[in-house]
Amino acid sequence: MRAHAFLLGLAALVAAAPAAGRPLAYITDQGSDSIAVVDVDGWKVVETLEVGRKPAGVAVAPGGDRIYVSNPEGSSLSVVERGPDGRHRVVAGISVGKGPLGVAADRTGKLVFAADWYADQVHVVDAASLKEVSSITVGRSPSGMTVSPDNARLFVANRESDSISVVDLSTFVEIGRVAVGKAPFGVTYDAAGGTDGKPRLLVANVQSGDVSVVDPVALREVERIKVRAFPYAVAVTGDGARILVTNQHDDSVSVIDGRTYATLAVVPVGDYPEGIVTAPDQTHALVACWMDDELESIDIAKMTVDRTLKVGSGPRAFGQFIAP
């Protein structure tokens, strides 16, 4: 793997930087202590960057020029920037808590949140100074996070508390908690919503094998969708029409109708699918397959895998890992 990463690094030096405006995916390769930068349209790894120990979480800040990576075993966040030449570099590594896992940027790009798996806290980091400015006590083993589009609320999945913490971002205080299924891990905000047009949170409950649909205003669960074994993360198309869920122990992705909540297909993918997002044009979803060291692309209309790409060892890509 070292040699592999090294060769990729060499390749990155001689490859032309992708033109501005092409979507890029940032894949945390946990076994390689690195991230792979993937040119999604060109479907190739264009750069490999060494980060901290056992990177897992990732968040692309608004605008896409900065990427935050959590290193749970390094107790740190790596800060990656995309320069004007399109090249990436790690500009900082900052100590954050004991075991930062989930990471999210706020909607303004001013703050970064890191969920501390061990300390049951979310650390708040100022993006300009890269100093921790606050910490928020939440439920046990916080993992996935998402921020409401109005930047007022942070939602945190508490894996060992079977709940979602609701945090007020003007005070950094937990103001509510919503019970969901067993062991929630990934949480995604869908502004488009279902038939009623109301926004919703989509929560993957690992141990109950289902997805909770949560009303982020009324703060209650409104629907439960059965999926396959060990759902890990959720992606949704911009119009809310399709929900895609990685089923870690079923080596598949469930494609769900965002209006009726019917399962339309269970797409076989590589082993241990984890992070999933939709591509900016909303025609494809990208899935990191941890066991197979692959990034895979799902054609959402056809509900089949149309491309696979070898990345580093153990891709997790837990978070919002794509930049427009």
Add this chain to the structure above:
Amino acid sequence: MKRWAWAMVAFLFCLGLAPAWAHGPSRQKIAETVDINAPVDKVWAIVKDFDALAKWHPGVASSAADKGNAVGSVRIVVLKAPGDPKIVEELLSYNDAGHTYHYGGKDVDVKVLPVSNYTSWLTAGDNGHGGSTVEWKGAFYRGFLNNDPPPELNDEAAVAAVTAVYRAGLDNLKKLAEAP
């Protein structure tokens, strides 16, 4: 099998090979393979039944399953060790035509196997030379799920234990399949 695994851990420590990066839990994965001079159909016939583990794994005394090869079938694996330690495993997916199945630990004491939340895949394939290749791969966390694990429950111990289980099984499978 268990004692072998622990012995391996001790061996690694004696060599000073256990690295010092034993912090928070990240999932480990390993893959072990064996090349067998026997057609894939013959090899698959030996391993295909979820309850057949005791017939080909030298460390297993019995491996009865409640629903055969149906997804959700639960097998109780009793090990050949003092006290008859057992582990409970569940079949997660099964593909007869593809010669592969995927199962996971359901009730496993870390004193028996120092891992948490493991799943494994067993796959037999044609090696293109008239023989076959069998791959046994697994994903798991170490036995101790918090910071600063004791050495017997750290990442290296988990990797050593699972590797020993797979290796013993695959090497014995080769002997069985190649027997005239």
